[in-house]
Amino acid sequence: MTSASFDFTPLLPAGLPPPALRWTGRVKYDFTGGNNDPDSLPLPGLIAAADAVLRREGRTLATYGLNSGPQGYRPLRDFLVAKLKADASIACAADDILITSGSLQALDLVNGTLLARGDTVIIEEDCYQGSINRLTRLGVTPVGIPLDRDGMRIDALAAALEELKRKGVRPKYIYTIPTVQNPTGTILPVERRQEMLRLSAVYGVPIFEDDCYCDLIWSGQRPPALYAMSERGGVIHIGSFSKSIAPALRIGYIVAPWDAMSRMLALKTDAGTGALEQMVLAEYCAAHFSTHVPALRRGLRAKLVTLMESLTEQFGPAAEFDDPQGGIFLWVKLPDGVDALKLYSPALAAGVAINPGPEWSVNKARARSRIRLCFASLSHEEINQGVAALAEVCRREFGVPAP
């Protein structure tokens, strides 16, 4: 035995992602990530829910799956049946729902069930980074469909499907965030949803509907889910409590027909999703979800207004953006001379974390000068200070906004 430390390097398989860096703490003005507004967290309600549900049935924690089986805590699924019906017009049963460890596990289970290396999928051109990264790791080719102010452009979707068919390629799914799209904040209108479903049926390509931001629409009004509008069952729907209650509670869900559900369930080999979080959410949400969410939305909308005003004040016409209909992020276009990937590091050094556009798009060139700014977790004052600091860095590095 030698004193040299064991070398794992020769044992690592090909294709691993780069090693993680050591965590160095949060930055002062963090405009990244889906963190939520701490002041809007319904803490007293969660505390009361934890106490009530644990006193009533806490001893079931001694049993994997809490006597509810592998699809998750039954009262949480029952809440979702009612919520999905009321909000998204989805008619489903508790057995159509699988509770997951965040909607990221839902992404993994859908991908694990449908994808193999070399496959092709269709996604929105500007898209959630976690979804893009998963496809890259799996060796799957994403075909990006451009968006306009009404979400995915259906003419472009139809053209892409036809073009792929001509090449003999059947995409495995059409991935869409139709209800407050990430990062554009757009909402796909009912007519486009109908047309997308028609194309899905014609080309035999299922729709993978990610509805994780759907609770955060300012108006409180949303179109029916694609899952609800489907007549043939070719939609897999996922959602989350991260945006509506708290992101650190890792609870998401999948709604799917049984022939897809039974395949995903077979891949969920984690002995169940965290039970305490499911219990507390079910107890809290059954009584308070419908009153909590409008209050949360009001707080978020106010922060968005602060962010937009601050950008206008600091950047003037150099920062272009649409006023999104909901969500926790703003998709900002800076002048063409700004390279968002090169803005990232000096901004971070100045205490400002941003999401560079190219990391949230499969059209890296078009997203070159775009950034995503999440506003939920910062105070109004921090938003103003952070935008001012970002403007200063951007001016120094790229000459915009003009002094």
Next chain:
Amino acid sequence: MTSASFDFTPLLPAGLPPPALRWTGRVKYDFTGGNNDPDSLPLPGLIAAADAVLRREGRTLATYGLNSGPQGYRPLRDFLVAKLKADASIACAADDILITSGSLQALDLVNGTLLARGDTVIIEEDCYQGSINRLTRLGVTPVGIPLDRDGMRIDALAAALEELKRKGVRPKYIYTIPTVQNPTGTILPVERRQEMLRLSAVYGVPIFEDDCYCDLIWSGQRPPALYAMSERGGVIHIGSFSKSIAPALRIGYIVAPWDAMSRMLALKTDAGTGALEQMVLAEYCAAHFSTHVPALRRGLRAKLVTLMESLTEQFGPAAEFDDPQGGIFLWVKLPDGVDALKLYSPALAAGVAINPGPEWSVNKARARSRIRLCFASLSHEEINQGVAALAEVCRREFGVPAP
């Protein structure tokens, strides 16, 4: 569009596991799974911990990772640093620990970091089903090492390593449950641990130490962990709170040197392990772990005694077993004429669920007449009734035990 439902079948990739069956509820006498004793669950303590920690810092639930970074809630890692030092003689820092969503995610992260299809690993011949199944799914060949009453036989390990080397095969790891082995309940003595570490260094094969049952030794005395005894850092150590506190709380952990840790961390793309469960565990365990566990052990030991007495009463000499030094299961040898896989279904029909030996071994022939019986979640009365019902089915199907 037709009225026929969407057919996912042509889209499924090769190699998926069979679809899951619909859950039909728990059976009356369930001797399977790692469920724990509901009466020993420290419920009042967990309720008080939830209340205290949420009141103090509940608003951090609005932030992914609770301001503790991607390796998990810092106070829980701090508790583990102290616990691992006191119990397992492991000297490590909080940054050597990654909190996982159960030790099953830990298995997945270690496997994801080290294994590729076609690889070979070394495991104990009789072994945890979840570990065997994962290797099968990954297309990895497990080489089983026989056990005796002191755990893995080191002479057989040495021979297997030499034989593999001769064939040009470098196994990716030696997987062992050295401290209350599953399913045999054996504990690897210090001398064998030293020898295993020596072989690991000589052959350049790291050790994957799964210590999830280590808290449940009747005597409260355990040998140092292999991780603690290693001088070169070639050990990855995993553990769990499932057996010591509650299985439905999905919290496990990995202890590893940074060059392996940074690779596993890069594969943990779930935005963190459930925060509420981490917070409650940290709050509870810091104050009460060391008094809770001995009480839990006493209750489990009493149930094991009931199970052994019941087997002797109902099966007589037809049921052979060693009195294990800890754990929540008994590994029982029935007469050679009994095919445990064929006993499973009629037993289930009679309300008795068992783990057939061949599902817990890579030596299917040797394990043919063995069964694993978990005893923690049943009452003493249920243990007696369940064993009586099992004896009746076994007699009817295989003629043993003799009437």
